[in-house]
Amino acid sequence: xxxxxxSGSELRKxxxxxxxxxxxxxxxxxxxxxxxxxxxxxxxLEWMGWINTNTGNPTYAQGFTGRFVFSLDTSVSTAYLHxxxxxxxxxxxxxxxxxxAPRTNWFDPWGQGTLVTVSS
Amino acid sequence: FMLTQPHSVxxxxxxxxxxxxxRTSGSIASKYVEWYxxxxxxxPTIVIYDDDQRPSGVPNRFFGxxxxxxxxxSLTISGLKTEDEAVYYCQSYDDTTLVFGGGxxxxxx
Numbered sequence: 001x002x003x004x005x006x007s008g009s010e011l012r013k014x015x016x017x018x019x020x021x022x023x024x025x026x027x028x029x030x031x032x033x034x035x036x037x038x039x040x041x042x043x044x045l046e047w048m049g050w051i052n053t054n055t056g057n058p059t060y061a062q063g064f065t066g067r068f069v070f071s072l073d074t075s076v077s078t079a080y081l082h083x084x085x086x087x088x089x090x091x092x093x094x095x096x097x098x099x100x101a102p103r104t105n106w107f108d109p110w111g112q113g114t115l116v117t118v119s120s
Numbered sequence: 121f122m123l124t125q126p127h128s129v130x131x132x133x134x135x136x137x138x139x140x141x142x143r144t145s146g147s148i149a150s151k152y153v154e155w156y157x158x159x160x161x162x163x164p165t166i167v168i169y170d171d172d173q174r175p176s177g178v179p180n181r182f183f184g185x186x187x188x189x190x191x192x193x194s195l196t197i198s199g200l201k202t203e204d205e206a207v208y209y210c211q212s213y214d215d216t217t218l219v220f221g222g223g224x225x226x227x228x229x
Binding site for chain 2: 035037044045046047050059061062095097100104105106107108109110111112113
């Protein structure tokens with residue numbers, strides 16, 4: 001079945017960096033766009049941007065430029081989110097989610113989420 | 121643009137509840153609206169896509185609609201069950217941006 005499996009929880013100090021993975025299975029990885037979504041503790045969903053899994057071209061939402069980088073390793077059907085110069089406000093659950101079909105704007109499935117905690 | 125949802129709603133089991141999602145600029149009918157359910161401790165799952173379509177596995181108690189007059193979309197859940205207790209998010213987009221509503225916590229009591 002179609003599945004996205006994310007890497008485990010991370011604890012980092014302010015100023016450090018983190019790289020989260022999202023491994024896809026059960027479908028042709030190159031055919032469906034991937035989005036990244038942040039959910040701060042007790043808060044709602046915030047779209048961070050998306051990556052074209054065919055070309056590798058990323059698009060970042062406002063507020064997620066500079067320290068946030070989306071990348072791919074198509075050989076292992078995996079998308080990555082790298083966050084540098086971590087701040088305490090980056091403490092959140094980060095989700096990857098796949099476009100349900102090519103050129104659609106709804107997303108299914110979602111990964112299980114990766115909790116990133118930034119604390120000194 | 122933004123999508124505005126009520127912070128919370130509550131209703132009794134067996135009853136019907138409607139959650140609204142108002143687009144602040146641009147026409148609600150110009151782009152599809154999607155709805156996700158997020159139960160505590162879980163990832164979001166789609167319950168309505170393309171305004172009013174139900175994915176397989178979602179019961180027909182879930183109904184989506186769009187009203188151009190109020191520039192809003194709505195998610196209606198009938199025959200409420202305790203398992204429906206969750207936060208519901210609407211989502212839409214424009215040419216460059218994807219937007220989630222702030223989420224509505226549904227309490228079934």
